[in-house]
Amino acid sequence: MSGVRCYAGIIEKSPKEKYSFCIMVNNFTVSHAEARKAIESYLTTLFE
Secondary structure, three states, X not given: OOOXXXXXXXXXXXXXXXXXXXXXXEOOOXXXXXXXXHHHHHHHHHHO
């Protein structure tokens, strides 16, 4: 497979505030580094 990147996990902002997430990106045309940076940016924005 190529052009595939997946991330899943749990973010614990506090003992009472936990979030699970799953991100799947298929058939992307940018580099893997660019895809990773975009996903990390999205997660950072989502959970700040």
